[in-house]
Each structure stands twice: as structure tokens, then as C-alpha cells.
Amino acid sequence: MDVDIRKRELVKEFSPMLLKSTKWSKIWIGILVGFILWGLAAFVIQVIKGHEVTGMRDNVVWGIYIINFIFFVCLSYSGAFISGILHFFKTPWKNSVSRIVEIITVVSLIIGPIFILLCIGRLDRLHYLFLYPRIQSPITWDIIAIITDLIGCFIYLYLTFIPDFAILRDNSEDVPKWRRKLYTFLAIGYRDTPTQRNRLHKITRIMSAMIIALAIVAYTVLAWIFSLTLQPGWNSTIFAPYFIVAGLYSGVGVIIIAMYLIRKYFKLDHYIRKVHFIGAGVILLVISLLFGYFTFSEYFSRWFSHKTHDANLLNTLFNRYFWEFIFANYIGVLVPIVILFFKKFRTIKSITFAAIIAVLGLWLNRYLIVVPTLETPYLPIQDTRPEFIHYSATWVEWALSFAGIAAFVLFFILIMRLVPIIPMSGIIDYEREGKGGTNSVTQHQLK
Amino acid sequence: MEKGNTKKGSTNRRKFLKIGLLSGATTVAGATLLANLASEEELQASGEKIRVLTPDGKMVEVDAESINNYPEAHITPAESRKGIPDRKFVMVIDLAKCKNARNCVESCQKAHNLDYNEEFMKIQLIQDHEEAEPYWFPKPCYHCDEPPCVTVCPTGATFKRDDGIVLIDNDRCIGCKFCITSCPYSARQFNWSHKPKFDDTSQPYSPETSVPGTEGTVMKCDFCPDMLRQGKLPYCASSCPMGVIYFGDKNEDMVTNGEETVRFSELINDRGGYRHLEHLGTKPNVYYLPAVNRQFPLERGFDVDEEIIERYKDVPFVQDLKDQGKI
Numbered sequence: 162m163d164v165d166i167r168k169r170e171l172v173k174e175f176s177p178m179l180l181k182s183t184k185w186s187k188i189w190i191g192i193l194v195g196f197i198l199w200g201l202a203a204f205v206i207q208v209i210k211g212h213e214v215t216g217m218r219d220n221v222v223w224g225i226y227i228i229n230f231i232f233f234v235c236l237s238y239s240g241a242f243i244s245g246i247l248h249f250f251k252t253p254w255k256n257s258v259s260r261i262v263e264i265i266t267v268v269s270l271i272i273g274p275i276f277i278l279l280c281i282g283r284l285d286r287l288h289y290l291f292l293y294p295r296i297q298s299p300i301t302w303d304i305i306a307i308i309t310d311l312i313g314c315f316i317y318l319y320l321t322f323i324p325d326f327a328i329l330r331d332n333s334e335d336v337p338k339w340r341r342k343l344y345t346f347l348a349i350g351y352r353d354t355p356t357q358r359n360r361l362h363k364i365t366r367i368m369s370a371m372i373i374a375l376a377i378v379a380y381t382v383l384a385w386i387f388s389l390t391l392q393p394g395w396n397s398t399i400f401a402p403y404f405i406v407a408g409l410y411s412g413v414g415v416i417i418i419a420m421y422l423i424r425k426y427f428k429l430d431h432y433i434r435k436v437h438f439i440g441a442g443v444i445l446l447v448i449s450l451l452f453g454y455f456t457f458s459e460y461f462s463r464w465f466s467h468k469t470h471d472a473n474l475l476n477t478l479f480n481r482y483f484w485e486f487i488f489a490n491y492i493g494v495l496v497p498i499v500i501l502f503f504k505k506f507r508t509i510k511s512i513t514f515a516a517i518i519a520v521l522g523l524w525l526n527r528y529l530i531v532v533p534t535l536e537t538p539y540l541p542i543q544d545t546r547p548e549f550i551h552y553s554a555t556w557v558e559w560a561l562s563f564a565g566i567a568a569f570v571l572f573f574i575l576i577m578r579l580v581p582i583i584p585m586s587g588i589i590d591y592e593r594e595g596k597g598g599t600n601s602v603t604q605h606q607l608k
Numbered sequence: 609m610e611k612g613n614t615k616k617g618s619t620n621r622r623k624f625l626k627i628g629l630l631s632g633a634t635t636v637a638g639a640t641l642l643a644n645l646a647s648e649e650e651l652q653a654s655g656e657k658i659r660v661l662t663p664d665g666k667m668v669e670v671d672a673e674s675i676n677n678y679p680e681a682h683i684t685p686a687e688s689r690k691g692i693p694d695r696k697f698v699m700v701i702d703l704a705k706c707k708n709a710r711n712c713v714e715s716c717q718k719a720h721n722l723d724y725n726e727e728f729m730k731i732q733l734i735q736d737h738e739e740a741e742p743y744w745f746p747k748p749c750y751h752c753d754e755p756p757c758v759t760v761c762p763t764g765a766t767f768k769r770d771d772g773i774v775l776i777d778n779d780r781c782i783g784c785k786f787c788i789t790s791c792p793y794s795a796r797q798f799n800w801s802h803k804p805k806f807d808d809t810s811q812p813y814s815p816e817t818s819v820p821g822t823e824g825t826v827m828k829c830d831f832c833p834d835m836l837r838q839g840k841l842p843y844c845a846s847s848c849p850m851g852v853i854y855f856g857d858k859n860e861d862m863v864t865n866g867e868e869t870v871r872f873s874e875l876i877n878d879r880g881g882y883r884h885l886e887h888l889g890t891k892p893n894v895y896y897l898p899a900v901n902r903q904f905p906l907e908r909g910f911d912v913d914e915e916i917i918e919r920y921k922d923v924p925f926v927q928d929l930k931d932q933g934k935i
Contacts, residue, residue, distance in 0.1 A: 210801060211799075211800055211801035211802055211823050211824065212798070212800050212801070212824065213800040213801035217800075218798075218800065219788070219794075219796075219797045219798055220794065222785040222788045222789060222798060223785065223789060280784065280785065281782055281783050281784050281824075282781075282782070282783020282784070282785070282798065282799075282823070282824030282825060283781065283782045283783040283824040283825065286763075286780075286781075286782045286783075287782060289763045289765075289780060289782050290762055290763060290782065292763075293763045293764050293765075293780065294762070294763070295761060295762055295763065295764050297759055298759065298760050298761055298762040298786070299760060299786075300760065300762035300784060300786055301762050304762075386786070389760075390756065390760070390789055390790040391756060391790065391792045391888050391890075392789065392790075392792070535789065538792070538794045539792045539793065539794070539885060539888075540732060540734075540747065540793060540794050541732070541734075541922070542794070543730075543732050543733065543919040543920055543922075544725075544919055545915050545916075545918045545919050546725065
């Protein structure tokens with residue numbers, strides 16, 4: 162049968178990615194593990210000595226941990242959002258990027274909440290959240306939303322993996338026994354019969370719509386952690402939509418960076434093509450305009466009405482955080498807009514560069530939302546201890562932050578070892594529905 | 609059958625003995641407890657009745673809620689959630705009298721076993737606008753009636769009591785610090801590391817004393833409920849040499865600074881009492897009397913540690929004073 166032969170072909174094509182580990186990949190994994198171990202050491206020190214080893218003090222009680230938390234959760238949320246939209250509207254070119262997006266969604270949703278745990282003074286009492294829950298606390302809402310989101314995303318990711326697990330199960334004679342057993346277990350008896358295929362498509366479609374909703378709820382609640390307080394920089398009605406747009410901004414940025422690295426590293430030039438970069442670049446352009454608009458209206462209204470406490474905050478932002486503010490809210494928005502707006506600038510490299518600028522700018526934007534606000538409370542900070550007046554992250558916090566990024570990349574690589582980064586079932590579906598037979602577009606790309 | 613009967617009989621006898629013993633114990637305990645009845649005013653009935661012996665030998669049945677603990681007794685975290693019946697504590701700070709003597713800060717630190725820089729009561733130097741002369745501004749926890757900290761606590765570790773006091777149970781606190789970020793008055797502090805003083809178990813922990821502290825939890829001014837139970841003023845109020853801090857019960861409409869006792873409503877109405885940042889809607893239970901007709905020049909307050917003066921260096925007025933060589 163045509164399809165079976167094609168499946169075998171695809172498995173053959175992708176199996177080097179799954180099985181072979183080159184010298185460089187080993188070195189990379191070694192470096193990542195090194196970073197994670199460094200982070201673990203920092204964590205042990207933090208547990209033994211207490212939060213005193215961080216730069217957080219009574220005024221700035223939340224530092225880069227919570228910024229990383231927002232950042233990773235917003236990656237996840239935007240991954241879910243984009244992946245859901247790709248699936249739901251059956252976007253024609255989705256196949257090459259959908260799995261990258263799905264993996265980003267789940268991996269960042271595992272990493273993100275770890276950072277909020279680092280903020281908690283008494284990890285040994287974490288179960289009190291369930292023993293003595295108080296539903297009126299936004300933290301409780303957040304826990305419910307994130308757990309629901311995590312479960313939803315896992316189910317969704319798994320659903321999209323099932324057909325590939327089945328293909329791998331049927332076509333991997335020369336792989337280790339444990340791998341075949343794992344594939345057999347994970348494929349849960351999927352035989353790719355028309356009924357099964359239909360059912361799976363239907364469920365995946367429903368889940369794709371559901372995770373969009375879940376992601377919006379989870380990220381809205383996260384924004385509320387800030388906007389429901391009385392603090393001058395946080396108590397804003399547009400925070401929830403602002404966070405959602407900001408999340409999409411960094412999410413699309415990270416997807417572009419991941420596409421670039423995967424394309425380069427695994428030499429998938431014929432699958433991840435320029436058209437994908439341009440497509441993602443245009444989305445990034447639209448979102449950067451939206452993000453810039455939200456940022457502008459947020460700060461402009463504070464600046465124009467200049468209530469005393471808002472004015473104090475802006476004063477901090479424009480003095481102490483001047484360059485950070487310029488980078489986050491001018492360079493981080495305008496540079497991607499300029500690169501992506503003009504057609505002649507839209508090359509793979511420049512689009513990736515724009516994405517890097519966007520992601521860094523957005524991280525700094527989050528920093529400027531969290532830290533300066535805490536440094537400018539209603540009652541002026543009158544203290545002589547410099548670490549109580551201004552926040553600066555210590556090596557422990559940086560070590561754990563880099564460990565988080567390393568863990569993100571490592572998990573990503575490990576999942577790519579389990580299933581091909583380009584969904585094989587997607588290629589087959591595309592060929593089946595599209596041009597019919599083997600003379601399809603993908604086939605051409607292969608040549 | 610017979611066996612069953614015997615069994616039943618013995619249980620009955622045991623039950624009878626138990627009841628007898630229990631009532632005996634309650635009678636004896638009750639006699640002493642009655643002396644500590646919080647007040648004879650009407651109370652919310654708990655439904656649970658306790659029989660007690662009055663000093664003149666009468667047996668009476670009273671509601672369990674009406675019985676107060678020994679004033680000096682240890683108040684467990686569970687008991688500390690209830691509050692002192694029929695009270696509504698309120699503090700009035702007379703800014704006209706404050707000269708930054710810092711006795712309130714120091715006595716509070718001593719009582720709560722705090723370090724040099726840990727202050728439940730902070731004294732800030734506030735300047736309302738360019739034209740105004742700054743004034744000393746003692747700032748405890750405001751024990752708000754709409755406390756943002758209590759709303760956001762995910763475990764109920766911080767709570768609002770019937771008597772108006774907001775307390776922290778640091779056995780329950782998970783250290784998420786959300787309450788610190790949500791308090792607009794920066795009243796809360798965090799125990800960033802373990803300190804030897806936390807190991808001092810000579811006094812069992814009670815949220816009413818906030819001693820001993822615990823690493824990784826939040827702490828703040830507690831209005832000294834342990835003192836209030838003994839009918840005494842909080843440490844800050846009793847230690848102030850100027851009588852700046854009035855403390856009392858809104859239900860009785862009385863506040864006292866230890867020297868004079870005044871009507872709370874009269875004090876607020878006659879002297880223009882206000883609450884700090886009223887527009888936030890947190891409804892604090894700490895009122896301020898504006899710094900008019902001051903008893904001391906501001907400079908008197910700079911007669912303290914060099915390190916403490918350093919705190920106020922950002923206030924323009926202090927810079928002027930320094931330029932003039934006055935401090």
C-alpha cells in the first residue's frame with residue numbers, strides 16, 4: 162500500500178534524528194546538564210540559608226523568579242493559543258511548525274511553575290494550599306487555572322503524538338526493544354483506520370479549541386495577581402489583555418528562534434522553509450504593533466494624568482531604569498516592527514534577529530512591571546540598607562534562571578528524541594487530502 | 609444475650625462515672641474561669657453551655673463563648689482567630705506631639721524580640737507637599753477593615769478577627785509574600801533567613817505575641833493582643849513619653865494614651881482626625897490627628913542614631929537642614 166510505504170520512508174528519514182547522537186549533541190546535553198546542576202546547587206543553598214541569599218528583601222519581595230514564571234507561563238499560553246488556532250482553522254502550512262509549538266507549550270508550562278515555587282518561603286508547607294484553601298485568593302485561582310491548563314495541554318500534546326507513535330511502532334524494527342515497547346504503549350492501539358482517524362481528528366479539534374480558552378483563563382488570572390492589588394504600577398484594568406498580547410509576542414518570538422535552531426541543527430531546510438518564517442514574521446509584526454499599542458496606552462495614561470504615586474513610579478522608570486525602559490519598550494518593539502514591516506528585510510536571519518530582540522525586550526518589560534513598582538510603594542522607602550531599597554538579583558537567582566532555560570532546552574531535545582519534530586502523520590494526511598498519491602508538494606520538497 | 613446485657617450495663621456505669629467526673633471538673637474549673645468573664649454584655653451564643661460555680665456558691669449555666677481564658681494564658685493559633693469578645697480596637701496617633709523619640713519602636717522591638725532593623729512600628733518623615741514642613745509619622749499596621757492582605761492570602765494564614773485585629777499565624781504561612789505586595793502601607797516584613805532567636809522555645813508560639821518568629825514567614829505589628837487581654841495598652845502606646853499614641857475600644861468610644869482618657873469620636877471630630885490614604889478604601893483602624901500646633905520643632909527628632917537620620921536623606925527638608933549644618 163502506498164501509505165504504508167510512505168510511512169516507512171518517513172520513519173527512515175527521521176530515524177537518525179531519533180536515534181543517532183552526534184558528538185556535538187552530547188556536548189550540548191552535557192552543557193545543559195551542567196547548567197541545571199549549577200542551578201540545583203544554587204537551590205540547595207537557597208533552601209539551607211533561606212531566601213537571604215537572593216536579592217529579594219522586604220520591599221522588593223518578588224524578583225526575577227516571578228518574572229521568569231510569568232515569562233515561561235506566557236510562552237506556554239501563547240504556544241497553546243497558536244497551536245490551537247493552527248489546528249482549529251486547519252492552516253495549510255501548519256504541519257512543519259505545529260509540533261515545535263506544542264512542545265514549547267508543554268515544556269514551558271512545566272518549567273514556569275517551578276519558578277513560583279522558588280519564591281515561596283516555606284516549601285515544606287506547600288500542601289497547606291490544599292489543606293486550608295481560600296477560594297477568594299487570586300493565588301488559589303492561579304493554582305486551579307495552571308493545573309487545569311497543564312492537564313489540558315498534556316492531553317492535547319499527547320493526542321497530536323498518537324498517530325506518530327503508531328507509525329513508529331509499526332516501522333521500527335531496528336530500534337532498541339524498550340523504545341518499541343514504549344511506542345506500543347503510547348500508541349494505545351491506534352491502527353490508523355478511518356474511524357479511528359476521524360475520531361482522533363475530532364477530539365484533537367475540540368481540545369485545540371479548549372486549550373485556547375484554558376490558556377486565556379490561566380494567563381488572565383496570572384495578570385490579575387498583579388492588577389488586583391492596589392499598587393500604582395499594577396492596579397490597571399488593561400493588564401489581563403495586555404499580558405495576553407505580551408505573551409503572544411514572546412511566544413511567537415521563541416517559536417521563530419526554535420524554528421531557526423531546529424532547521425539549522427537538523428538540516429530540515431525542506432520542511433521549515435522561508436514561507437514559514439515569513440508567516441510567523443507577519444504574525445509577530447501584527448502582535449508587536451498590538452503590544453506596542455498596549456504598552457503605550459498603559460504608560461501614556463499614567464504619564465498624562467500623573468497622579469502622585471504614578472508619577473513617582475514613572476520617575477523611577479525614567480531615571481534609574483532609563484536604558485532598560487528604552488530597550489524594553491522602544492527597541493524591543495520598534496526594531497521588530499521595522500524589520501518585519503518592509504518586505505525586503507524579511508529574510509530568515511533578520512526575522513530570527515527580530516524575534517530575539519522581541520523576546521529579550523519582553524523579558525525586560527516584565528522586569529519593569531514587577532521590580533520598579535515594588536521599589537516605589539505608596540509610603541516612601543526610608544531605610545539605610547541598600548539591598549532593602551533597590552533590588553538586584555544575586556548569582557543564586559541567575560543560576561536558577563539559567564538552569565530553567567537549560568531545562569527548557571534539554572526537555573525540548575529529549576522530546577525530539579522520542580518523536581520526530583515534523584509530525585509524520587501530518588505529512589501523510591496532507592498528501593492524502595491534498596494532491597493525492599506521492600506526487601505531492603512535500604514529495605517535491607524532499608527532492 | 610446475657611453477656612450483651614452485662615456489657616450494656618457496664619458501659620452505662622462507665623458513662624455515668626464519666627459524666628460525674630466531667631461535671632465535677634467543670635465545676636472546679638468553672639469557678640476560676642468565671643472570674644475571667646470577658647464582660648456581662650450580650651454575646652453571640654455559641655450554643656455550647658458550660659456549668660460554672662459562682663463565688664457565692666451558686667451553680668449557673670453560661671454560654672461557652674462568654675468564658676475568657678486566663679489573661680496570661682497561652683493563646684493557641686486556633687484560639688487567636690476568634691478575637692476578644694465585644695471589642696473593636698482602634699488607635700489614634702497625634703502627629704502634633706511626635707518628636708521621633710523612638711521609644712515606641714524600641715519597646716515594640718524588645719517585646720517582639722526583633723532585631724535593630726526589624727520594626728513593626730516604623731517612624732517615617734513625611735512631607736505632604738512642597739510648601740508643608742515635614743512631620744514625623746509613626747506607622748504601625750493599620751489593621752484595616754477591608755484588609756487587602758487577608759483577601760489575597762491563599763491559606764488563611766493572615767486573618768481578620770472580630771475585634772478588628774489582623775493577625776498572622778506563622779504556623780500556617782507558606783511564605784508566598786503576596787500579602788506583602790498587596791499591602792499599600794508596606795506594613796509587612798519577611799523573615800529572610802533563620803535566626804538563633806527563632807529557636808527560643810521558652811515561650812510557646814502564639815499569633816497574639818508573634819514570638820518566636822519563623823524563617824520564611826511574614827510578620828507585622830499585631831496590636832499586642834496579649835497585653836490587651838490583660839487590660840494593658842500595647843507597648844508602643846504605653847512607652848511613648850509624649851503620649852502620642854492613643855489606644856482604645858471603638859465600641860466604648862474611649863481611647864487612652866495612659867495619661868488621659870478621651871472620647872474617640874470627640875477626639876476625631878474636634879481635631880480633624882483622618883486615616884492615611886483613605887482613598888484606597890482599605891478602612892484602616894489607625895487614625896491620625898494632623899500635625900498642627902506642634903509641640904516640638906522637627907529638628908528635635910534628629911537627636912537619634914546617625915544611621916537612623918540617614919534614612920531620611922531623600923526628604924528635601926533634611927537636605928536643607930544638613931546644608932545649614934543644623935544636623
